[in-house]
Amino acid sequence: MTDTASAEDGRPIRVLIVDDQALVRLGFRMVLEAEPDLHVVGEAGEGESATRLAVEAAPDVILMDVRMPGLDGIEATRRIVAANPAARVIILTTFDLDEYAFGGLRAGASGFLLKDVRPAELTQAIRSVAAGDAAVSGRVTRAMLELFSDRLPASGTSRAGADPTDVLTPREREILQAIGEGLSNGEIAQKFYLTESTVKTHVGRVLAKLGLRDRVHAVIFAYENGLLAR
Numbered sequence: 691m692t693d694t695a696s697a698e699d700g701r702p703i704r705v706l707i708v709d710d711q712a713l714v715r716l717g718f719r720m721v722l723e724a725e726p727d728l729h730v731v732g733e734a735g736e737g738e739s740a741t742r743l744a745v746e747a748a749p750d751v752i753l754m755d756v757r758m759p760g761l762d763g764i765e766a767t768r769r770i771v772a773a774n775p776a777a778r779v780i781i782l783t784t785f786d787l788d789e790y791a792f793g794g795l796r797a798g799a800s801g802f803l804l805k806d807v808r809p810a811e812l813t814q815a816i817r818s819v820a821a822g823d824a825a826v827s828g829r830v831t832r833a834m835l836e837l838f839s840d841r842l843p844a845s846g847t848s849r850a851g852a853d854p855t856d857v858l859t860p861r862e863r864e865i866l867q868a869i870g871e872g873l874s875n876g877e878i879a880q881k882f883y884l885t886e887s888t889v890k891t892h893v894g895r896v897l898a899k900l901g902l903r904d905r906v907h908a909v910i911f912a913y914e915n916g917l918l919a920r
Contacts, residue, residue, distance in 0.1 A: 702726070702727050702728060702729035703727060703728050703729065703750045703751060703816060703817065703820045704729050704731045704747070704748065704749045704750045704751070705722055705728055705729065705730050705731065705749055705750070705751050705752070705753065705816060706730075706731055706732050706733070706734070706740070706743055706744060706747055706749035706751075706752045706753070707719060707722075707730060707732070707733045707734070707753050708733070708734045708735075708737075708739075708740040708752060708753060708754045708755055708758075708763065708766070709735070709753070709755040709758075709782065710735050710736060710755060710757075710758040710759060711755075712735070714755075714805065715733045715735075718753060718812070719733070721809045721812060721813065722812075722813070722816070725813050727817070728813060728816060731743075731747040731748075731749050732746075732747040732749070735758070736758045736759055736760045736761060737758055737760060737761025737762055737763060737765060737766030738760060738761050738766075740752070740754065740761075740763075740766045740770070741761070741766050741769050741770055741773075744770045744773070744774065744777060745773065745774070749777075750778060750820045751778045751779075751780060751816050751819050751820050752767075752770065752777065752778065752779045752780070753780050753782055753803075753816075754766060754767055754779050754780065754781055754782060754794065754799065755782045755805075756781055756782065756783055756790035756791065756793070756794055757784075757790065762790075763781065763782075763790070763794060764790065764793045764794050764797050765797070767779045767781070767794055767797040767798055767799050768797040768798060770798075771797065771798030771799075772798075775903075777798075778800045778819045778820060778822075779794070779798065779799040779800060780799065780800065780801050780802065780803055780815060780816070780819055781794035781795070781799045781801070781802035781803070782802070782803055782804075782805050783802055783803075783804060783805065784804070784805055795906055795907075795910065796910070798903065799906075800819045800903060800904050800906060801815065801818075801819060801904075801906055803815055819904075822904060823904060823905065853915075854900065854911075854915060855900075855915065855917070857899045857900070858896060858899060858900075861882075861892065862892055862895060862896050862899070863917075864882065865878060865882075865889065865892045865893060865896055866896050866900075866908060866911075866912055866917065867912060867917050867918065868881060868882075869893065869896070869905055869908045869909060869912065870908065870909050870911075870912030870913065870917055870918045871918065872909070875889045875890055875893065893905070893908075896908065
């Protein structure tokens with residue numbers, strides 16, 4: 691077990707499992723219940739129930755299937771995040787770089803995982819997301835954005851009105867661009883000759899100033915605002 695992320699107050703991380711297949715839910719539950727710092731607080735087989743349980747059970751992290759009858763995982767994610775901006779959702783998908791996974795990230799999810807993810811990777815992702823980090827690497831997220839780049843503004847395209855990055859210092863803007871390029875904190879530290887703790891502080895300030903949930907959404911922001919070359 692890693693020490694990456696447990697709930698800050700020391701209590702187990704509360705997880706809600708959402709998938710329309712009972713066997714999939716059972717498999718995830720067995721993996722999670724084997725970990726002392728993870729606690730399954732409920733299961734749902736479709737989006738409406740997931741939205742309700744996200745309020746009633748108050749999970750820290752929600753594992754969300756995207757393809758479900760009725761209310762799908764993307765709309766469920768959008769409603770959950772709208773009702774509780776602190777909610778952390780991990781999208782579950784069958785195919786890598788799946789359009790539904792991209793839609794889930796745009797709806798407010800903090801990352802995505804393939805359904806055949808290894809148990810150790812699943813538990814690590816949950817701990818990371820509970821700590822406020824992303825469950826996918828910047829490079830994977832950037833590949834997703836490149837795959838759907840026709841939906842985003844071209845590089846250098848400025849939006850109407852004030853530049854939202856005006857709130858950043860020159861260094862913070864460099865950090866944002868580096869995040870968008872998929873660099874880890876260690877790689878950013880090497881690029882700018884900084885310590886990792888300093889980079890972590892800069893990243894936190896960038897996210898706070900721009901109102902971004904995590905690194906995944908920082909990458910999306912960088913693309914949508916034309917900060918990265920295509």
